[in-house]
Amino acid sequence: MSNLRSDDREQQYDEFVALLARHDLSIRRFVRFLLPSSDGVDDVVQETALECWKKFAEFQPERPDSTADEFIRWACVIARYKAMSWQRDRKRDRLVFREEVIDQLAQAALESLDRQDDERRAVESCLEQLPADQRRLVLSVHSPSESIARIAKETGENARRLYNRVNVLRTLLLNCVEKHLAGEASHG
Amino acid sequence: MDDSIRKLIFKAIDHTISPEDFDRLQDALEQDAEVRTAYLRAVHMSGTLEDLAGESVASEKVNAPVVRSNPNPKRQRGLFFSHVAPAWNWLAAAAVLLAVGGTAFWFGQRNQSSPAERSMVQTEASASPESRIAGHATLRRAVDLQWPADAVRRVEGDVLPNGLFAFNQGVAEIDFFCGATLIVEGPAELKIESDWSVRVLEGRLRAMVPPAARGFIVKAADSEIVDLGTEFALSVGNGNSQVEVIDGEIELRGGEFHEERLLTGDSRILAGEKADTSRLTDIPTASDMKRRHGLVAESRFNNWQTASRELRQRPDLIGYFTAAELSNERFLPNLATHGVASSAFLSGPVGRVSGRFGDLSSGLDFSRPGARLRMQVDGEFEAFTFACWTRIDSLDHRYNALFMGDGYENGEPHWQIRDDGRVMFSVMVDDSQEIRHFSELDRKVVQDAGLHRVYMTEPIWNSSMSGQWLHLAAVFDPARRIVMQYLNGQPVSQHEIVDKFLVTQLRIGPAEIGNWGQPFRDSPWFAVRNLNGTIDELAIFDAALTDGEIRALYEQGKPLGY
Structure with missing residues (x-):
């Protein structure tokens, strides 16, 4: 390899790493939306990143000032393809989305990517409004060290009933998040 | 909402x-x-x-x-x-x-399984299944095995589950997972109990126990024979049972000789009387077994070669490719005397590996994604029969190619295996149509480029068959309006060709063995369909072969132990 080519490659690589580092989270979120569970997100993101690097020479932003935006959209096309083939490969042993559903979720997810940070902030502030015991309950289903079973044992309550309460709380949170976002939109 | x-x-x-x-x-x-x-x-x-x-x-x-x-x-x-x-x-x-250089790397940490999975609400759907095979031993070699009518027939390389393993005649060499090997002469009836134990109801056998398998137990009559290392022989039948130590030491438990230890040359009658007139040491050894195996394999190979030379003369044979004839590095000749198919060109990393008659023959390995065998077949045909021997290592891709027409245009065939083990055969009827239809099998609407029907068998392959040679055949007969598919000479599916899917002018054009070439695709993406496995002796006929003819192809080409 000549020096020129290796310099070129190095410059490309710096650019690629900068873009990927900046948009890692967006790509992860996008992939998670297209898979029925968080299993496989790592695999798909990894495959996506590898494919992006392989094809990076083909990535030609139309306008330099929108490079970041175009990169996400370009990477999401690759991610969509990878999420689809990951599910196709696992169709036999688990629940996976149909291709039509993946397509539609991908479209909706792409439109919602800009809102993700606002949504996250809204979830945090809504959660803070809950009393501590309810907060613990709703977090328990998402925590590695907690479980509904444990809370049921501690409090003597029926686990099934607790699980229903978790769903009520999650619905409350979602409604609260929606209100927050609507408020932000009208104020902003 | x-x-x-x-x-x-x-x-x-x-x-x-x-x-x-x-x-x-x-x-x-x-x-x-x-x-x-x-x-x-x-x-x-x-x-x-x-x-x-x-x-x-x-x-x-x-x-x-x-x-x-x-x-x-x-x-x-x-x-x-x-x-x-x-x-x-x-x-x-x-x-x-x-x-x-971008071949492999690892981004970030792998997530642990998600917390929800660990909570009380875990279900089957979330458990990630590891593929498992039930069994305690494998059938390593089989020479001239004859099976009782009601028995499960086993072939070399089969995993043997617990339960009965019986044959009328011949010799079987069985490797237990613990490391012990039995050479068993028929008629024999064994009950495989675990990786470490087997009950012998009938048969003459030699047990070889390496140090790692010390403690392997063979049960006969009322006794358990615990091998404390190396080798012993046993004969069980007609109410008699006799054991002799060939080399090393065994311990008997239960029965008349409880806790007795026997050394090299010692023998005991465990039940009945000494009925065995020949000495137990006549039972074949591992090297006898290997030699006999080699001899039988050679005679099988010779028989196949004779049959194969005859087959090549058939006037309706379009193409006939056997890995054994690979003399040039890049070209596999079409051996069909009257065949219109070109020679096949080896493209990419096609490997030449040992074939179904061991080292005597060879097979072509397509395990790497770029491996393909390309050919051109001009002309129009009235019917198709495809037949080949294949050894599948795994079904890695959604579709795994056997023989694929490049463009899949009108009248062109696709022959492949789906990842669930179903063999698929199809011929394009009208490539200009964009079709959506409800798939019964997949229970959803699927979209197809072009009007065609995929004729599928039930799943015929699973990972326990990895490494086994299979004979596959597909017959497409527009005149009789029937599609037949075969496994090891036996029909496994039969479908009618309905009016809508009738296509009478059959073509092949540019095509590939073991992979799918899509030279006309309009994107750099290509579908990965290489077969992770080996193919040998692929034959294409411009005729619908009969059940009997397919069976004959299987019989004259089957490897040892089938």
């Missing part, structure tokens, strides 16, 4: 959804933009909650019971964790990437 849909969304997120409910959810997602928005929001919220739950665990440990806290870099990484820029992951990975 409908409350019941909301519940389905939560169930999906918690991995507690049933397949039926999952279908309902998918229908709703497909039809309703509002449901999609709600779903995405719920998924995003659960990701955020997951991160926050992880953080609060970390913060509890440092006695700071607030939900939002400074991130602890050692804690488990959440799905949407956004407080720490993950740049270092990318940087580290990208450095590796440069070093290895």
